[in-house]
Amino acid sequence: MSEAFRGQDSAIAVVGVSCRLPRAAGPAGFWALLRDGLDGISSTPADRWGVAAVDSGSPALGAGYGGYLSGVDQFDAGFFGISPREAAAVDPQQRLTLELGWEALEDAGVVPERVRGNRVGVFIGANKDDYATVARRRGVEGITEHSTTGLQRGMIANRVSYVFGLTGPSITVDTAQSSSLVAVHLACESLRRGECSSAIVGGVVLNLSAEAAVELSRFGALSPDGRCFTFDARANGFVRGEGGAVVVLKPLGQALADGDHVYCVIRGSAVNHDGVSEGLTVPSASAQEEVIRFAHERAGVQAADIQYVELHGTGTKVGDPIEAAALGAAVGRPRRAHGPLRVGSVKTNIGHLEGAAGIAGLLKVVLAIYHRQIPASLNFRQASPWVRLEEQNLQVQTQTAGWPEPGRPLVAGVSSFGMGGANCHVVVSEVTDPEVAEGVRLGGPVGSAPWALPLSARSARALGEQAMRLRAFVTEQLELSVPDVAWTLATARSVFAHRAVVVTADVDGLLAGLQDLAGLQDPAGLQDLAGLRDVDASSVVRGVAAGAAG
Incomplete structure (x- = not known):
């Protein structure tokens, strides 16, 4: 492992996390879902689309499966200083991102009011705006003075910056399915350049319109079985998921100096494009291989250092073999002396979150490093004959277990590829210096009891609810x-x-x-x-x- 890997100058620390994912209301619930090998896939709620099925023959609506959140229409507008009238016009993706941003800052030990006016960046990946489709069904009578700011996708990041009073870069990223991992890459680069002192980074997607489901169905992307069979012989498309996740990032040196709790470290990342391939939506194995190699170079790691890769892993007949070939060439075969490279896909647990898929995969790896276990990738029985796992020196992680080489630094990769050819790969590791790692995990005061534990809320009811959650x-x-x-x-x-x-x-x-x-x-x-x-x-x-x- 190179000296570049051991340096703190370019490493970015993950100091806070939050999520709202199918059957996982927060990081603890998400880890329990992953650890226990469960999925969050269910039947589509009867009232989700809000209109009669516009295509009764569509597999998207006929299969009726997905990873859904409950209560997407609920929002404490007053908490964020938004009037009820405006809140009704605001895309629930904006509202959910506000909640996740607040929770991630709290998880990072940051009081949101204390960063007001600070150079904190906001980078959010999002490639859907279903609420705009739903709102426009009402015609011109449904347009209000809040429609423009409520429905534009670019306002997702801007709304967070405005409500929290943050003055760093504020960017909503849309590179299709790779949006949120590209947002992570852009945030890390911004932190390294000093454009921002810390960053709120994530992705969000809510599946609210029947039209969007039909689009994907007619495109041929969805599995009629309502599951993702990543790298499996049954691979026939993906099932849709929804939700969001946010991480708080900070330069590692500053995080250690501030005594922050560090989950893990982003060592390096890279983005590229397929260029000309066999079709606009057909992936390029050579481009995927190149982006992985470039990320390794930026991170100062070699293929032998990588113990696990979180796949893009949609479970499609075209995409899976191409991804396996690229990963085998970049990592699997070069590390053959260390045994097969473990791989998996969170899409088998929660479905494909499209623009938020990359951040969901990253959060899975963050938690896997923090808990020192690799969760199982579900729905795998027999490898597709076109994936050729043994030839590529890849092995699907089918059971939750410890890392293959726990005595070596835990290092993993995360891949996310957009359907139009925008690729991203991120290299993540634990904090490697034993003394630093110990210092990071210890924290807070020590002394004799009793202790006073204060709680506060905007209402008595909210105070009781907070006590229940705690x-x-x-x-x-x-x-x-x-x-x-x-x-x-x-x-x-x-x-x-x-x-x-x-x-x-x-x-x-x-x-x-x-x-x-x-x-x-x-x-x-x-x-x-x-x-x-x-x-x-x-x-x-x-x-x-x-x-x-x-």
Whole structure:
């Protein structure tokens, strides 16, 4: 492994994550779905299209499967300072991206209000605007003063920058299915050039119109079985998915200096185009091979360093063999001495998110590195005779397991290819220096209990709901320490008008206090802070801890 790989000058840290994906309301739920080998595919909700099926013979509507989110029409407009009238005209993709951006900043330990006016970039991949189709069904009577800003796809990133008050680059990227991974590439380059100090990066797609489903059906892209059979002999198209994911990126050196929690590191990336191929939508194996090699060069890695690649992996008869040949030439065959290269596709779990597919694949790899396990790629029984896995030295990961060579740095690739020929590949790794990695994983204060854990919300009901969500999270993460939770709540969360604090010495007490708060009761361990509008919550934590110690 080259010295370039070990340097921090060009490495970009992933310091925060968020997602809303089929059967996965957040990163913890997404990891559970992946780890347990489940999928989020279901029947299409009866009311999803909002119109009668316009083509009863279409496999897209006849099969009736997809990866769907629930409650896509729900949005707390007041939380983001948007009027109900304007919110009704705003594409739910804009609304979902606002929510994901807020959650990702919080996961990064960043209070959104504190970055207002800062040079933070926003890069969002999106290639669909179904809500515009739905809105225009109402004719000119449905057009309002908010339609222009509500329906333009370019406003997805701009809306985040405006609401959060961010002054860095603000770009909605559309390179078809590779949009969100190209957004990651552009964000990393912007960070390296110093155009922004950190970046909110992701992708979003919501499947809201019957017309879009019919388009894909008539194009011949959809599987009549409603599943993605990546690299399998049954491969016959993909099933559609929807949702979004966002990561917060920062130069590694700055992240370490700031004491940030680092999930993993983006070492390098590359983009290119197929040029002339056998058709506008026919991939080029040579171009895919080239973009992978160029990404390796930028990252300072060799084929032997790569232990896993998250495929574009749509499960199509044309695309799968071409991708396998390109990956075999660039990585699989050159690393034969280290055993077969493990590969998989998140599309088998959640469907093809098109413009948001790349960020979903990246998030899968981020979590796989963080948890030091590679999840199974589903729906694989027998390789397609055209994929030739053994010849290419590739092996589909069919069970969740540890990394093949856990004693070596965990390094993976992520591929995303647009149907028009725009290709992107990203190289991701763990933080390699043992001391740095240990320092990153440790965090927050240490000391004696009891600790004060403050919560706040814009309403009493929201305060109770937040307590329920936190309780569910703590229940699944019982290894968390109370001081760490207290420190995060006190220093990395916004402060709103409705407030409460749970004072406890241990996890059991925290769970009990959150249960009481969820029921809006008034137990002895719960103190109302609603009147302390200007209080610094971190000083409350330090004060309680000091009192306990004294």
